[in-house]
Amino acid sequence: MNHIKFFYKSGGLATLLIILIVGLLPTQTINAQDDSRMGPHEVEWLAHQGEADPILDLTPDAPIQPLVSLRRDPSHVIFGYHPYWNGTSYTSYNYDLLTHLAYFGVEMNSSGQITNSHSWPVTSLINLAHSNGVKVILTVTLFDNADIGTLVGNASYRQAAIDNLITRVIQGNADGVNIDFESVPAGSKTNFNIFIHDLTQAFHDQIPGSETSIAMPSVDWSSSYDYEYLNENCDGLMIMAYAYYWGGSSSAGPVAPLYNGGMASYNIDRTVNSYLTATSNDGSNIFLGLPWYGYNWPVSSTAQNATTTGTGSSIVYSVAEPAANSYGKHYSTDVHSAWYNYTASGQQRQVWYDDSLSLVTKYNYAKTRQLAGIGIWALGYDGNRPEIWGGLNDAFGASTPPLSPGWFYVKNIGDGNVLVHAANSANAESYQLYRSQDAQNFELFREAPSPAFLIDSLPIDTIQYFKLKALNTFGASDFTEVLAVSPFVGQSEVLIVNGFERVSGTTNTFDFVKEHGPAVFAAGYHFDSASNDAIPPDVISLTDYDFVDWISGEEATSNTAFSGSEMDAISVYLESGGRLIISGSEIGWDLEAVGAPQEIDFYHNYFKADYFVDDAGSYEVQAMASGLFNGIPNFHFDDGTHGTYDVDYPDG
Missing domain, CATH: 2.60.40.10 (Immunoglobulins)
Incomplete structure (x- = not known):
């Protein structure tokens, strides 16, 4: 499973958003500082390699429409990813509860060239979001550690990447770009700073009103990210606040623990504190990404936080929630996460995921810490279940000014x-x-x-x-x-x-x-x-x-x-x-x-x-x-x- 990355800062109607997803998320195991494992989006992306892209565009011949202003200023950002493998599920999203829809995405190589566009631009997705006043963001992925180092370390490659991103965003009449780099090498810190600086300047110069942002790691294991510099040289930082426990964890546990709770020395609260310390307690450019998925592990017992006996696999909310209600849902108030046990083919299994209650708690935490908003990985994983959208509405639907009347x-x-x-x-x-x-x-x-x-x-x-x-x-x-x-x-x-x-x-x-x-x-x-x-x-x-x-x-x-x-x-x-x-x-x-x-x-x-x-x-x-x-x-x-x-x- 993967994670959401994004950032938003208020701007003009033609606002452009660039999100860089960088770094790896920690794991609550003995080998917690092993940053060689894949990033969460890369895990999900690999699971769909070799598959034919589903039908995505319902109106490929229609003209692409720009963003329609709803003439409102939302109190918080709600930034949701739509992975290409989720097909046309975007037709059922509640756009009243979104400010950004990030299409995931197009793939980039080490020289800054786009190698797979995955049907971008998806006209019907763009027009549906735009007609509801929701910004459309193009996500760009590069997952290889060495390739990232090559790209940001070469001036001509950096410029090619910037030029290609501007071209693709304009092609889709989109409102921003999300750069998903999930493992910046430790030695590329300065070059990454340069890339972000040049990227921001180019977009601001060539597309007035545009914004750049970076999806940041929950823990910077390799000291690859200069929080202070990046905060000052782009329009915002999006924290990937999940995958604290992951498929290879030695025990089953919360994917996005809010606090330590005796099982999560690395947790959302600790992550947010580290960012606020580095940015002088300014959370106005910081976004908290949260998961609409969990993990399912084989385990040795039914005890909470049981030892795993094999590698876990991701499970989306729409599957986990009805199963939890069937097998018996538990809720840890220590870490604010749902979990349940069941047996399949004689194997004891334990699932941890975020339900509507735990997500609302974390949405409200983001508001209490005065962060700019939240993110979602991934839209479509809800399976149209109403309670997860209801949680968004509980946290944000009644905390924004109303829209201007229609007729x-x-x-x-x-x-x-x-x-x-x-x-x-x-x-x-x-x-x-x-x-x-x-x-x-x-x-x-x-x-x-x-x-x-x-x-x-x-x-x-x-x-x-x-x-x-x-x-x-x-x-x-x-x-x-x-x-x-x-x-x-x-x-x-x-x-x-x-x-x-x-x-x-x-x-x-x-x-x-x-x-x-x-x-x-x-x-x-x-x-x-x-x-x-x-x-x-x-x-x-x-x-x-x-x-x-x-x-x-x-x-x-x-x-x-x-x-x-x-x-x-x-x-x-x-x-x-x-x-x-x-x-x-x-x-x-x-x-x-x-x-x-x-x-x-x-x-x-x-x-x-x-x-x-x-x-x-x-x-x-x-x-x-x-x-x-x-x-x-x-x-x-x-x-x-x-x-x-x-x-x-x-x-x-």
């Missing part, structure tokens, strides 16, 4: 009365509504336990702007986009839809209704407004309005310009006689240039448009003499200097 709308209901309504946000305890009359200066207007506000007696024939956020004990979400309404005695004729959610590669202030609303109002119409997320579930019906003004902005590339359900709603609206105005610069590229047949058909038949080029190379619009816009003078759109955003790739 959101502001609707005139007559006589100066307005309804402001948004989707409920998980774990939110209250909602704050802010109001402005100029879209610039907002003040707290009301707070309520539900995101539904009925506002009366607003001045007729004005424009009122609103935004809201969700709150709980641990903080607040980001604000929603800004929406607006023009209070009126009757029903509004126009609906303004904000469909511009993209945040990477553009400038998005989420307040473009301040440009559209006054223009609609000046033309003599009253309007409501809604986020595009309110349209497909029919929270707001397009057919209630004579006109719809849809703000698409630069939606596409990072986010699909129009989802299938949005296209369906627009089709119904237009077929019923509705009138639609759409503004945006990437619509043709998304729907026709890279679109599926049904998207191309929608673009031609409902938008009545043809796509010719991705970048027209101009900020000027000229009306065609034979077209609908004949007679309209030429006009310009924003190059980024007129208060909105740079429309840098207008379709032609």
Whole structure:
């Protein structure tokens, strides 16, 4: 079995994560300082050599989507590995409880070349994680001690490795790289420092907002790691806090003992203390990796910590937990680990593993020691059992600020009365509504336990702007986009839809209704407004309005310009006689240039448009003499200097 390594440090949306998994984990045996044995990931990796890779990518021809921002700042990192041999189990993960998904992985040789990509990039994995706001990390492995020394000891090999990693991460539109080196030689300490320094600098220079991190050993047996230097020259340290007992241990025992407990002189608490001492008690860049697996040994008796009679083998949580419940689970409060005995083919066996109780205890320990977060080796080993995800939720699900509400709308209901309504946000305890009359200066207007506000007696024939956020004990979400309404005695004729959610590669202030609303109002119409997320579930019906003004902005590339359900709603609206105005610069590229047949058909038949080029190379619009816009003078759109955003790739 193997172990998880990672590190995370808060950064921008395009955050890149590099994780180096280095060093070997200790064993609670007489030969505890024998660091010649394989690292935990290498053991697992070797067990799958010679096997054909399973099917991994469910949508290999789909475009890879960048990370979607959930506009929240999680309180802790939860970094989980997905080994390639676990196939498509990533489709069943609870992404609400993850911040990073590390694909394990691609293999590197001593000269810095990738020798096996194991189906990377896996488009469906990347898109599923990104659509849930979870960063995708590419893990790179090199397990041979001598090869690691060769790589970090040669400047040209180091540079080749760095260049190849940058290329592969960009290829998969990923958010970081995890370098899994599980045995840095004792004599390579300085060269490893140089490699990390250069790696960090290159990623920061070439991919702004990127991060580098190192997965570190629980015990540095060979003094190969300069904790202080590495902490200062990369973005974080991820501790591999498991495999304290391993397959070759002389007695059965806890894989991740929290304390000594009379059987674990090396343990998580001792490991964490050594790191905090070296880093001046700064745990803000340190992550505690924990196992979703255990070990199964042949033993000489049923006594706790029994002597082994042979080599143990790894056992995943989904197998160990039901077996423990069947044979009789024991729990050691001394080391905080579960264990059980059973007999197979006349041989007494003893299994130690971490269950949901022991894991929650260790998650809470990481929080108490003010570490940055935790890691998991490995996702998929849970077998979809709910209790292990429930443990994550118990420790972290209720200790983070809520997400920004999903759909959101502001609707005139007559006589100066307005309804402001948004989707409920998980774990939110209250909602704050802010109001402005100029879209610039907002003040707290009301707070309520539900995101539904009925506002009366607003001045007729004005424009009122609103935004809201969700709150709980641990903080607040980001604000929603800004929406607006023009209070009126009757029903509004126009609906303004904000469909511009993209945040990477553009400038998005989420307040473009301040440009559209006054223009609609000046033309003599009253309007409501809604986020595009309110349209497909029919929270707001397009057919209630004579006109719809849809703000698409630069939606596409990072986010699909129009989802299938949005296209369906627009089709119904237009077929019923509705009138639609759409503004945006990437619509043709998304729907026709890279679109599926049904998207191309929608673009031609409902938008009545043809796509010719991705970048027209101009900020000027000229009306065609034979077209609908004949007679309209030429006009310009924003190059980024007129208060909105740079429309840098207008379709032609």
